[in-house]
């Protein structure tokens with residue numbers, strides 16, 4: 001059998017235990033990787049210590065294991081990658097793409113989510129004061145990013161709608177866009193499957209990958225699970241932790257949300273049998289993008 005060059009990944013932030021919404025993203029990326037004979041990597045995005053309760057990363061590993069979602073190779077912890085993120089900043093700074101931004105949170109709030117480039121004339125290493133600063137990426141004039149999402153279809157975004165974005169935070173932490181793009185490149189990920197709440201990050205990550213000279217993966221954004229108030233299930237919205245005593249039911253519920261129709265016989269099947277059935281029946285065409 002030919003060896004597949006497919007590399008997929010699940011990349012949770014350890015801000016708490018997995019809930020049903022995060023299981024949905026883990027399962028979709030796992031099934032797609034396995035259905036394509038590919039590798040499925042696990043990356044713990046632990047770059048925001050103030051938001052990471054002790055033990056959350058270990059709990060996530062345990063929950064994935066309990067659900068039969070076994071990853072390939074060692075886990076990559078982003079907290080071990082700080083030197084690589086700094087090297088990437090250096091690379092971008094050498095080609096003049098970075099600047100320091102001293103704008104306060106209150107000023108940024110007045111901009112309605114679109115940065116106006118007010119700090120663009122700042123040089124990266126000429127700190128004008130002791131004020132905290134972030135590091136932003138200077139976007140080019142032409143900023144339309146088009147890509148074909150494997151679930152949502154062809155999409156195009158104008159990066160100027162959100163403006164020059166942050167790569168290094170004013171609290172001295174790497175920003176998600178930098179760490180995620182660089183590590184998708186570093187791990188040679190060929191396909192990213194994740195929730196549609198991250199859809200607006202994709203054009204920024206595609207642009208950053210291109211600035212860094214890294215190959216872009218394909219993307220597929222699945223619908224996100226919402227609570228009764230229509231908000232995305234998340235730790236901030238107090239989504240309940242996955243019930244470990246109901247692993248089969250958790251998996252079957254997620255399969256239905258991914259458009260599969262498991263037969264009632266699977267209600268009494270083992271985790272391995274459920275996953276084997278799901279790998280065989282997995283298709284993007286079953287997923288309703290409109291549910292996003």
Ligand code: GLU
Pocket residue numbers: 010011012013045180193194198
């Ligand atoms: N770490 C991000 C999160 O947990 C996901 C990153 C990604 O899949 O690109 O929301």
